[in-house]
Amino acid sequence: MFKLSLNNLNDLFKAAAEGGALYIPADDGAGQARFTRWCDGMEMSKALKTVKSAKEFFFPQTESLVDFKMKGKEIEIIDPRTESEDFVVFGVRACDARSFSILDKVFLADPVDTYYKSRREHGTIVTMACSRPEETCFCTAFGVDPTAPEGDAVCYMTEDELFIEAKTEKGTAFVEKVKAVLTDGDAAPVEAQKAAVKEILPKLPLANLSTDSFGGDKLMELFDSPKWAELSASCLGCGTCTFVCPTCQCYDIRDFETGHGVKRFRCWDSCMFSDFTKMAHGNPRLTQLERFRQRFMHKLVYFPANNDGEFGCVGCGRCLSKCPISMNIVKVMKTLEGESK
Amino acid sequence: MQVNEKEFKPTIVAFCCNWCSYAGADLAGTNRLNYPADVKIIRVPCSCRVNPMFILRAFQRGADGVIMCGCHPGDCHYTTGNYYARRRMTLLFSMLDYLGIERERTRVEWVSAAEGAKFAATMNEFVETVTKLGENKRLEDLRCKEK
């Protein structure tokens, strides 16, 4: 375990940004935080969470897949990928850190998504343990420990000091790289902080949220529940929940005609959208009820069914804060609780 | 025109209504009145056919200036079309200005079938204005600019 004074945070960032990109949560000018490429002097946001999760580093909202260039009637096919630079994402919370393992299960399973894989290989994740959880947090329900996040290296922030500990090879390399600004640290303050946060966790309003009623084996009972109707009744069909979600991984592949050719790109899509997975006849899920159900069934039933019981939610609470009509996975879980028993 | 080869040549789209302005442009041709080749005309039945999305589309695809020409107010072939067009374009152009897009990149001009000279003069002036502004950067789509 190493440490540095928070006064010297800029030095740490400077060292970390050497020869690559460093992203930290910074204020976005509208009172919220987003991961921003660090430049000298940029301060880290005090916000618990960024609006968008850290998934975009590996699964960006839009990504060029292939270019077709046309000259008259000739077509040339071009792979737009260039050699990626190494990058570090700093300050990822435990919930987002867990989301990467969920995304890995999708994108790194056979057939491997080479675009995603390449980004994963080039990225180092430095996580940050939580010290001030909020009312919308329920990561513990999905087995995430906010005081001990996963990641290549883990940071803990106390009043005036930052502690850092490498967890993987990449993490060790990161710590090596910034070692010049660090001093040896003692685990005691970290443990004290962990204990303090653990005191708070049971007091969170959603601390008792249970996943017992959900899982891969609960398919038909949940699917057929009459309660989906009232749950989905006021859903606007927007993609806010999907786009702020660290685990949603659906995308659409589209062609954009540039006038000189075609750029084929993929972009985030949302199962809440009426034009999602459109086929010749339209969206196979005809009503908002079906689309709404899909999103939650995927996270709570289908995903665990295909991934050894792992749920497709990490309890970050972004959808709770951001849903325009305040409908969210917690309300769904509470309403459906017991439906499968 | 003393245009040097390397000088910036803008792309200008002119939407012209079939009955007045397009005929005015034809008259400019008949009278051999010069205006820069940067101007390309798209024929529409009436100025009220011009949808704001056509104008944005032009900027997206690389236009540096867009001008809409119609019959003079009161002379519309369809009686009222240009009145609606006038409101739409006033509001749209005001909005583009508000978003920080240079206001000189957009223009509306009423050109009658008899005003070949006005058509040519307008185009000369507009091309000059847009040339001074340079390339459209604020409302561009980089994907369309990659050659």
Add this chain to the structure above:
Amino acid sequence: MQRIGVFVCWCGSNIAATVDVEAVSEALKSEPGVVFSTNYQYMCSEAGQNMIKDAIKEHNLTGVVICSCSPRMHEATFRKTVQGAGLNPYMVEIANIREQCSWIHKDKQTGTEKAIILGKAAIAKVHLNAPLTAGESPVVKRALVIGGGIAGIQTALDIAEAGFDVDIVETKPTIGGKMTQIDKTFPTLDCAACILTPKMVDCAQNEKIHIYSYSEVTAVKGFVGNFTVSIKKKARYVDTTKCTGCGVCTEKCPVKNVPNEFNLGMNNRRAIYIPFAQAVPKVATIDADYCNMLKNGKCGVCSKVCTAGAIDYKQQDEIIEERYGAIVAATGFNPIKLDNFDEFAYSQSKDVITSLEFERLTNAAGPTSGQLLRPSDGKHPHTIVFVQCVGSRDTSGCGKPYCSKICCMYTAKHAMLTREKYPDTDVYVFYIDVRTPGKNFDEFYRRAVEDYNVHYIKGMVGKVAPRADGTLDVQASDLISNEQLHISADLVVLAAAIEPDKSARPLATMLTASMDTNDFFTEAHAKLRPVESPTAGVFLSGTCQGPKDIPETVSQASAAAAKVIGLLCKDKLTCNPCVAHSDEMLCNGCSSCEKVCPYGAITYSDKEFRMPDRTTAIRRVAAVNEAVCQGCGACTVACPSGAMDLKGFSNKQIMAEVDAICK
């Protein structure tokens, strides 16, 4: 994917001198979809057209791009050409490389580059062209004329003359209109009744003409060639088929104090009346507001004296529906009310009258049997002041901004006739300008000044003040001598501005014909289509379109009739296929398109739909009547969902052109 042929025209040297036609046809050959590309000296020549036809057959072309002169010049020609080769005529697009390229650029490289881009835009568009078929709609061979004044009469007579049925709807009990109230007509001074009455009789006797007098149009549905019109026949309590017009009832009726509108209230008539001797139809009408029998059931004199048994107190308003191929608006005018012109003391003194009242005072059938007498005391006036432009050319908001056009001439007529009949009178005319363009008009006015010594004074009357001795103190300024004048007048005649009849505005709404800010009907084109309204099948006759004198009204009436005849001669109308089209699945039913349509071509209805979620829903959706739509495209932009699009100029076609140009 279309198979497109490109044909580049040299137009002799007109194009070829500044555009390398060979390079253009070569460059366009490699555009996607182009399977054939060539150039030729004159594409519009027979040889050129044959070249196109042959290529269509040989290469199975589905679309054709011609790089040539303006489409305004030869689009129709080339449409016919491709049609001759079995292609839909709307699969042709023209790239204008002459007027908009070769003629305005001197440098060959510049011209060639631009011509290629214009060609690419046309190719991009033709890729998205779809075959269009012009629809046809049948024509009902009957015309409706709304308004039975001289304009309506002349239009009806001309249409009937051509052999078509025509109906006249007139709100008054008789046709004839304002002209019946006029005494003599300028500049020839022939008697209005003498020239009008025969035409009224012709109308009544012509078997092709049907007159709905004392009737109003209450609803208009349909479109050019096929209007359905509801006409309300107001109850006149007299069976017109029985009434002989003998007039006994109008003499025996005990209610004698009804202001006679024919004489502008300057004398009275009975509660049952025939407006004037030459009325057509010459039948009596009971004025329900005054008739004792209708008001309280006590009287019945007319019924007793009517030997024909024509009186029917139980008669009701009746609404009939009739179908027409064409409608002519001939709703005419009225002098404006003078409420806003207190300074002329019109409401305070009986001796301040309007010009139309003056007409009645000098008319042999008028309240004074043609004697010019002061309304207040019945004495002969010795000093008469005419005031022109009362409410005309008035930008203050009290009157009308336009020139009423006829006042200068009729005032000259009144002044001249007064001086001729009563040489002992002094006649003054106050004017802003005297406007006498027209055949023999200025000569007429000069006669009034020079031969009849009418005192024309350039200036405005500021005030007319009634004096205790019964004379009127006319205070005015003479702008030429720059003097303030006081004239002691016995009679003041106001040339009140004219305005469209009040019935025109609601009628315009029913017809979806547009009006200007003064409530005059607007014409389809101010110069080139002056007797057509922008709404197809609706025509304009007389002063409902703008102030006019009688000769002008009659010429316009005949012109409108000619247009109607031209329409009714056709069995079917071919519609412009480049019209708006609504995608019902996208339509929100919001009515935006309907509001901006200048032709009333869009209607809404509730229809049952199978929705994407497999439910059935009733939705309000727009439909375009292709026979009425003229293809302006206003609706396409008003529609936020993109449900409205224009055939031949679709959103995607125009955007494809934009894309090609901006590449």
Add this chain to the structure above:
Amino acid sequence: MQGKMIARAKELLQNGTVNRVIGWKAGDFAYDITPAVFNSAEELDAGFVYNDFCGANFSKYLVKESRKEGKILVFLKPCDTYSFNQLTKEHRIIRDNIYVVGVPCDGKTDGETLKLKGITGITGIKTEGDSFVVDTLYGEKTIAKADALPERCLSCKSKKHVAYDELLGEDGEVCESNRFDMVEKLEAMSSEERFNFWRGELSRCIRCNACRNVCPACTCERCVFDNDNSGIAQKAAADSFEENMFHIIRAFHVAGRCTDCGECSRVCPQNIPLHLLNRKFIKDINEFYGEFQAGEDTETRAPLNIFDTEDVEPSVVYEKGGN
């Protein structure tokens, strides 16, 4: 007010005037209130709330709800009634199937606004006079209501109900509002400053479509941006141009129809002040074509569906002051 509303809703259900009620349903926290349809007195008792967090505008839900069997009771705040009228005017809702009860409003806040004021970890909220007393995981915080209100309520345009079948409580008046202040401030900037301002704002857009999907003026059967056949369909803002395009076209499509209810800015997860686009159109319309408030009634023609022959020329944009 909440009690009165529940009582009245029960009466109207009981006497058969309506067969269901659209209202606000309590959530897990004080602020996460969800629009919901209540079918019975029991359901009302169980979850119906009306408090300072009931910001959602229900008028758009009526597009679907008014097409269902029976009559629905809807509670509308003053600004919601403008949207309601606008939808009635555009035939998007079936007025006869709706029973409108107007309810007063002193401004509505939401959890996100409180968080922006630095209050996090909210576990409960009490109203005490003009203040909120917020219980948080990290202690009690007090904030004046006026400070906790979002911009749309601070510049409230009207407390008057322009459509209702009955009113609960007193009706208010159209307010003197300073809602165009920010638009004016932007107008006074240089073109480049404005460009930078908007680029900064719109670059945060994630194209979640929340603004569009919540907007009572955006009720298209299918939006042009979702319609692959429209030629301008987009899914994600793949280029900064598409961010601009989406918001310009959306604002243009609602120009003259937007009632300035402010829902777009309320729901934007990225806090983009989208209402400033709509307000620009409103302000321009007022200045160019005379004062116009969309939704004030159900008859007046929308400013873009009408014209005056003496309208200003588009060159007014170049002639006006500022840069």
